[in-house]
Amino acid sequence: MAEETVISPDIKFIRELKETGGETLKKCYQCATCSVVCPISPDDRPFPRKEMVMAQWGMKEEIFSSPDIWTCHNCNDCSKYCPRGARPGDVLGALRQRFIKEAAVPGFMGNLVTEPKMTLVALAIPLLLFLVVLGVTGHLGIPEGRIVYSKLFPIRYIEVIFLSAVGLAGVAYLTSLSRFWNRLTRVNGRGYSKAFVPALVETITEFLKHSKFAKCEANRDRKNGHLLVFYGFVGLFITTLWITFYYYVPKIHSPIPLSDPMKWFGNLSALTLLTGSLIVIANRTKDKGINTRSSSFDWTFVIMVLLVCVTGILTELIRLAGIAALAYPMYLVHLTFVFYIIVYFPYSKLAHMGYRTLAIAYSKMTARDVEA
Ligand code: SF4
Ligand code: SF4
Known part of the structure; x- marks a missing residue:
């Protein structure tokens, strides 16, 4: 029966x-x-x-x-x-x-970031935190003389705030990923095996080439925007490591001249991210005759990426123009969007990277994935 x-x-x-x-x-x-x-x-x-x-x-x-x-x-x-x-x-x-x-850890962060109506609150938190730190340490105000952003916000404060916040977010994300993996393997019946590592390598290779996007028919041009956003982020991550190296090893401090290769690389990465986000937005608004609608969750993330690029570029241009009264506030606004992107990543659209990697690696490991 x-x-x-x-x-x-x-x-x-x-x-x-x-x-x-x-x-x-x-x-x-x-x-x-x-x-x-x-x-x-x-x-x-x-x-x-x-x-x-x-x-x-x-x-x-x-x-x-x-x-x-x-x-x-x-x-x-x-x-x-x-x-x-x-x-x-x-x-x-x-x-x-x-x-x-x-899956958000802690749960309230899920409400804060996945609910678009909470976006202003989510942005206000880092901005207020920055203002309080600057106020308490006596840095609130427009510094005199040549525009150097570390005169407003000393590097050690930025490091303490960002490293601790990103560290906590990273632990929270790993906890969520590990729970997801346990759920996958418990319910679907196959746990970690030697096949996992080759499956993971194959999955990451596919991501780097975005080969699965090429299989799409209706929305094929999504691949280009997504690819540029991905490599823009990778480039900016490398730039951050590069600046840190400059700061601690040869002790080259900001402002670094525009002719420096690190500046070239960083600006190119920012332009890549900007172009990618504009292509993504253009694709979403273009009528392709498909019955589909982007959610406000998706829109919020794309707009945050666009704003991080625009405020970053303005921060540099206004500094070069020498307008201190605009440059320092713009720098704070830019840091706020940077905080949103890199500290809230386990709860934003970016979180899909880890879940998708594990899910596809699991599918490959259990022979249920299609060839890319
Ligand atoms: S299920 Fe996903 S991948 Fe498959 S056709 Fe629909 S949107 Fe594309
Ligand atoms: S009606 Fe349901 S099953 Fe058929 S194509 Fe649409 S979503 Fe898929």
């Missing part, structure tokens, strides 16, 4: 999902067109139809224990061909957002 499975729909989860951008999920009548057209879906365990069914039933635990919502690259081929306008690509995006919120 067939085994009975009792399903208790999680009504709250369904309601939250609809509010998060998955409002079309009830339109799905399970024809499976989406799973057939998805270029990334494996034949033996296809998605996103099963996620649509599970989402309709509020089966949160089952969805969040599967690697498939992270394997999805949001190309929206499925939404293009869905005969019911159920927008499965957007529903999967909403599921990822809900997951990031639920």
